[in-house]
Amino acid sequence: MNIEELRNYCLAIKHAEECMPFGEDVVVYKIMNKMFAFFQLNPKDNEHFVVMKCSPEKTLELREKYDGITKGYYAGNNLKWNSVYIQSDVPDKLIIELIEHSVEEVINSLSKKKQEEYREL
Numbered sequence: 001m002n003i004e005e006l007r008n009y010c011l012a013i014k015h016a017e018e019c020m021p022f023g024e025d026v027v028v029y030k031i032m033n034k035m036f037a038f039f040q041l042n043p044k045d046n047e048h049f050v051v052m053k054c055s056p057e058k059t060l061e062l063r064e065k066y067d068g069i070t071k072g073y074y075a076g077n078n079l080k081w082n083s084v085y086i087q088s089d090v091p092d093k094l095i096i097e098l099i100e101h102s103v104e105e106v107i108n109s110l111s112k113k114k115q116e117e118y119r120e121l
Helices: 003-012 056-065 092-109 112-120
Strands: 017-019 026-031 034-040 049-053 069-071 081-085
Touching (some): 003 034, 026 092, 049 092, 056 069, 081 092
């Protein structure tokens, strides 16, 4: 997967919006005004990664299994965010599944009313 394919997939999420609230080099994807993924356009080491929300249980399992999944950049020790290197040992299919999982994590964190509102969009 390359960065353009990643961007296109994030934009294909129902009612996803793309913005740059952290400057011109960080692209953020949101639904219902909540972030589900972000990445740097020009990382210093030229290794592209996407930071996504993840359930803590799944986070630990993924980090043990894949070298290309690490703690979320900018997220400190938080187990709810992972950095996923897109040109690593992480299969493209799994990256797509993790984007969808991140969206579900965001939806599940919303109030019941907001969850219904999103699902009816």
